[in-house]
Amino acid sequence: MISPDILDLDFPAYLERIRRFTDEELIPGEAEMVAEGAVPDRLMTRLRELGLFAITLPREWGGLGWSVEEQVRLTFEFTRASCVYRSRFSTTIGLCSQVLLDHGTEAQRQRYLRAMAAGDCVAAFALTEEAAGSDAGNVQTTAIRDGDDYVISGSKRYITNGAWADLLIVFARTDPETPGHRGTSSILVPQGTPGVSSRLPEQMNGHAEGPVAELFFDDVRVPRANLVGEHEGAGLRQALRGINHARTHVAATAVGQATRLLDEATRFATSREQFGQPLADFGAVEAMLGRSYAELEAGRALILDCARQFDGGEIPAERIAAAKLYCTEMASEIADRAVQILGGAGIVGDHPVPRMWRDVRALRIYEGASQIHERNLARYLKKGVQGASRR
Ligand SMILES: Cc1cc2nc3c(=O)[nH]c(=O)nc-3n(C[C@H](O)[C@H](O)[C@H](O)COP(=O)(O)OP(=O)(O)OC[C@H]3O[C@@H](n4cnc5c(N)ncnc54)[C@H](O)[C@@H]3O)c2cc1C
The missing domain is CATH 2.40.110.10 (Butyryl-CoA Dehydrogenase, subunit A, domain 2)
Structure with missing residues (x-):
């Protein structure tokens, strides 16, 4: 059940609560999650209490009623922690609840949506x-x-x-x-x-x-x-808005993961010395860090812009596909550079970077493999759909 105090928070206060939860509970909880081989029950309860199952549903269905842009900003925060946490509620808040919201019968919505928002019905x-x-x-x-x-x-x-x-x-x-x-x-x-x-x-x-x-x-x-x-x-046609919504969330997840990976890589590079100086002061390492930051911020801006369009009533399917493609490839690239900066510690031992490097790899496969988005975007361009080349 969602804690009653959460329902009274405005968006900036809620975002701050989720930021603190990520830093104080989710990230420190990763070691326990890895040791257990599953998200600990204690943290599943916290995900429910903090309303993370409710971020995509309107208030009338027990949700928190955040806009798509707000959902994206929240995702940037909680996916700085392992994306396995997100996977425990992503299918409920994403495709499943959205398909029922858009196309479910009244009886189906009554039966499932409030339970989904409370985290009592995982879909x-x-x-x-x-x-x-x-x-x-x-x-x-x-x-x-x-x-x-x-x-x-x-x-x-x-x-x-x-x-x-x-x-x-x-x-x-x-x-x-x-x-x-x-x-x-x-x-x-x-x-x-x-x-x-x-x-x-x-x-x-x-x-x-x-x-x-x-x-x-x-x-x-x-x-x-x-x-x-x-x-x-009407199965797949019905899911179309939900699929674009889910892709938006996956792109935001890639940004969240890349933010943490770059943070971990920068911290490591400034604390480890070789040849009498921090790794971070070698030009080659500076280039990897600087390029990663530029790519990360490009991805962040692109998916935020798509989210704003979504909120404006238009679903920019091609730009969302481009953002999903770009952000997930970008996160993988930053993960790879982070492993490189860690050297042997990127392969041996329990540093979070190699675990995240394996986790972000999957983002390029689900919600449409990168090659499917490349193919579809090329087809879109070839059809000469108005506006494609101008954007
Ligand atoms: C962690 C994870 C979670 C998932 N969760 C879900 C879920 O909840 N629900 C669900 O239904 N599915 C889920 N999936 C499945 C996911 O959607 C599929 O794996 C994905 O659609 C690719 O299908 P496939 O694995 O059969 O690969 P294939 O379709 O066999 O493709 C393999 C590769 O071939 C290439 N390829 C394929 N077709 C083309 C083409 N036309 N042009 C160019 N290249 C091509 C691409 O490189 C692609 O990666 C999940 C997958 C993973 C890994």
């Missing part, structure tokens, strides 16, 4: 399958009508929070005759429905304390009322 977004990764329209899982029910069969993989979510939003083919995304729908499947099972991977290379799951649907029966929205076949 997972189950789209990816073996045959449907970047080619997301090629979903093979089926949801076939049988009387007043759907019967769902198939499997999903790489699903964040999939193993412990209370609610799964499952993308399934409701019309096997119609290929591509037009034949798919999103359907709510409460965890624990007979026929649903999950499996965690044996190994994670990055995000180790927040593993993704495989999900299996063995003739899972749910009522027709669990279809999101009124019509079948």
Whole structure:
């Protein structure tokens, strides 16, 4: 439950509270998280109390009602800590709650949105399958009508929070005759429905304390009322605003991670000496630090600008894709430089930089791999859509 005092804070005071929480609890809690191999329950409770499950929902649904720009500013702060913390609430505050907010029936919104904002209902977004990764329209899982029910069969993989979510939003083919995304729908499947099972991977290379799951649907029966929205076949189209919103958050996450990485690298470079002087005074190291700062600030400005456009009622899909592409590549590059500056300490031992270096790598793969954004942006330019070359 959200602490009552949080509800009274204006945005600057809330931002300051989250900044302090990040510095005083999340970052110091990383060692415990790594030792436990999971986010400690104590910190999960704090995430709920501080309202981090509520930042994207309007007040009428129990949320804190922050604008997209404010959500981005908050994300810059809490993702200075391990992005595994964020992964525990990202799918709930992102795609899942946004799809229900935009397209859920009144009954679905009443049942789930307030619980999501309180952190009492963790949701997972189950789209990816073996045959449907970047080619997301090629979903093979089926949801076939049988009387007043759907019967769902198939499997999903790489699903964040999939193993412990209370609610799964499952993308399934409701019309096997119609290929591509037009034949798919999103359907709510409460965890624990007979026929649903999950499996965690044996190994994670990055995000180790927040593993993704495989999900299996063995003739899972749910009522027709669990279809999101009124019509079948709208699954991926319905998610479009949510997908742009999620990409905005991923770009902001990359900025938060890069901020911390640069901070760690600078601190290390000023404290370690070689050849009788701090590493930070060698021109080659100065170049890495200076370039990293310039790229970080470019990414920060770009995603803030996209967020403002979003708040203005326009969804700048191409600029958001460009920001997601740029910021995630930038964070990876800064992580790589940080490891280089640390030398052996970037490979051996328990410094946070190498852990974050592995974590940020995944940002270039989910919410559209970099190559998919490059391809789509090139197509956008080639189509000569008005304004593309001017921006
Ligand atoms: C940590 C993590 C969390 C995730 N969470 C979720 C989740 O909650 N829900 C969910 O549904 N999914 C989730 N995913 C899955 C993620 O969305 C997919 O991994 C991603 O879409 C890529 O699909 P794929 O892994 O099958 O790679 P593939 O589609 O096989 O692509 C592999 C690589 O091939 C290249 N490639 C593919 N197609 C093209 C093309 N047309 N042009 C050029 N290059 C191309 C790219 O370099 C790409 O990285 C998660 C993944 C990770 C790693």
